[in-house]
Amino acid sequence: MKKLTILRHAKSDWTSTGIRDFDRPLNGRGEKGAGLMGGYLRDKGYRFDHVVASPALRCAETVELMEKALGRPLHVAWDRRIYLASSVTLIDVLREMKDDPAHVLMCGHNPGLEDLIFDLVPDDGSSPLRREIEIKYPTCALVDLECDIDDWDSLDNRCAKLVNLVRPRDLDPELGPEMDSF
Numbered sequence: 001m002k003k004l005t006i007l008r009h010a011k012s013d014w015t016s017t018g019i020r021d022f023d024r025p026l027n028g029r030g031e032k033g034a035g036l037m038g039g040y041l042r043d044k045g046y047r048f049d050h051v052v053a054s055p056a057l058r059c060a061e062t063v064e065l066m067e068k069a070l071g072r073p074l075h076v077a078w079d080r081r082i083y084l085a086s087s088v089t090l091i092d093v094l095r096e097m098k099d100d101p102a103h104v105l106m107c108g109h110n111p112g113l114e115d116l117i118f119d120l121v122p123d124d125g126s127s128p129l130r131r132e133i134e135i136k137y138p139t140c141a142l143v144d145l146e147c148d149i150d151d152w153d154s155l156d157n158r159c160a161k162l163v164n165l166v167r168p169r170d171l172d173p174e175l176g177p178e179m180d181s182f
Contacts, residue, residue, distance in 0.1 A: 002147040003103040004094070004120075004160065005048065008113050010034040010065070010140040010168075012058040022083065026061045033140035033168035033175055034062045038069025040142070040171055049101030051075060052093060054082035054108045062140065063107060074105070082108040087115035095153045104152075110137060117143055120160035129162045138177070141167045 011030030026034065053059050055078040067074050081089055090112055097104065106113070114137040121130050133143070144164035149155055168175040 002101075002149050002152065002155075004145040004147055005046070005103070005105045006113050006117060006143045006145065007037070007062070007105060007107045008110055008137060008139055008141050009054070009056070009059045009107060010037075010062040012139070022056045025057050026065075029175060030058070030062070030139065031065060032172070034065035035069045036168055036171040036175070037062075037140055037142060037166070038066030040166060041066065042070045046105075047103065048074065048105040049103050050077065050097060050099075051105045051107070052077045052079050052082065052097070053106070054078075054085075055080055056083050056109070059107050059109070076107075082106070082112075084109055085112045087112055087119045090116045091119070091155055094155050097152045100151050113137070117145070117162065119157045120145060120147065120155075121162045122158045127162050129165045132165055133162075136177070138167050138169075141165065 010026050010033045012024045013027040016024065051074045053063055053076050063074060063076055079093055081093055085108065090106065090108070094104065114133060117133055121127055123130065143162060145160040146163055147155060147160045149159055
């Protein structure tokens, strides 16, 4: 059994013009959400054997703010393939991990992360959390999967159970969808 935690980067700033998508920073809401998610990881005692993330600025800032709240570094392996990747590419990244870690955190972007969840978790009606993600997988949302595999190179579709979903609004109602960006 392997554990996979998937984190979509925090809310980014769309007001800046003239910058590449890759270089978009977080906005105030995103900064708050990333800090709250880092505190959640700290309070729940999360320990990752491997962390892999997109090097896009919004992912890097999300990780940095989470590390600050955690009070420890995450020792991230930055992988450009995760930037705007499809589910197929994300599965390839996971299959290629060295040393076969037991618990992995992947931080990246939609729609790839959402599609990855849909590919790994069966659509058989047994997961109310999957239905929640079908409605919306918001920025800075964290998902925990238990993958019924012995090693990452055998990761395949429909091998996982979705066991946890935490959104920023679950940690602070002010970060709900009706809140304007600040």
